[in-house]
Amino acid sequence: MLMDRVGGYTLIEVMIFLAVSGVLFISAVALIQGQQGRTQFTQSIRDIDSKVQQYVDEVSASYFPSTDKYSCKLVRDLAGNDRPSITQLLGGSTKSVGTNENCIFLGKALQFHTNPGDVDDTLGVYSILGRRTEEVPVTGVTGGSQTILVPSFSDANPTPTTSLVETYALPFGTKITSACKDISSCNDSSPNRSAMAGFYVDLSQTSTDLDANKSTSLISYQYPNNVDRNTFLYGPTSPNSSPNGTTYSCLILNRSGCGGLNPSAPVLPNVFTNWIMCFKSATSNQTAKLTVSSGSAGIQTKVDFVSC
Secondary structure, eight states, X not given: OOOOOOSSOOHHHHHHHHHHHHHHHHHHHHHHHHHHHHHHHHHHHHHHHHHHHHHHHHHHTTOOTTGGXXXXXXXXXXXXXXXXXXXXXXXXXXXXXXXXTTEEEEEEEXXXXXXXXXXXXXXXXXXXXXXXXXXXXOTTSTTOEEEEEOOSTGGGOOEEOGGGOEEEEOGGGOEEEEEESOGGGOOTTOTTXXXXXXXXXXXXXXXXXXTSOSOOOEEEEEOOXXXXXXXXXXXXXXXXXXXXXXXHHHHTTOGGGSTTSBOSSSOBOEEOSEXXXXXXXXXXXXXXXXXXXXXXXXXXXXXXXXXX
């Protein structure tokens, strides 16, 4: 007579159970991590969009960081141009807003890497100052001159403040893969490629009260595609130093040091309508496109979670 089987599992059954459980566990973890990665990427792009809009809004409101901690004056550079130079106030001294000694805040330039095949996870932000007035000859009066407000961006002798360079790390390891006027033709050699753009007060549209904290018309410039963010760190520390570094040369409109500047007179970067950036997730195959548009309605941003 055969004995009844004692209840329980065989070794093979236990091994099959553990294998199936392991597969289900790994699948669940992968699913959770994938969902977390997608959520983080979405949040990252929203944060980047918000940050870019913040910088544009600061220019529109004529907001210059740390105004009360710096003194600004004009210094003659080696080429004979009067350029703003700021000095940090010591001993807890403060300086009232508006007492800028002929310096004005022109706007901000935003920059990513442009090395061929490279990607970056950091945005560099440069605050650009300019001279507020200039001396011009008086018609019909020999040797006579008068002081007027600068009528254009190039006349203001734009100069970056090397001591106030800001950096913004893209959240959750997000990378930028390209920045162009036209994403469809954005390759390493394309003139559409531009890793740096500037957002500035349109001096031709401003009133005589340039120090007022109010909204103003803005103009957007696309800088050449050969600008490398790292070169700025080796630029001059004061206007009377020799220009050094592609970024610095482009920001001060030095054609000899910034190949690709608009060859027409006056020397200016190209005005752009769209600046399109493509980003990719650090943990998934997601990509997103951020478009900064400049037009009659002002400067606006738009996010699209599409392949780019």
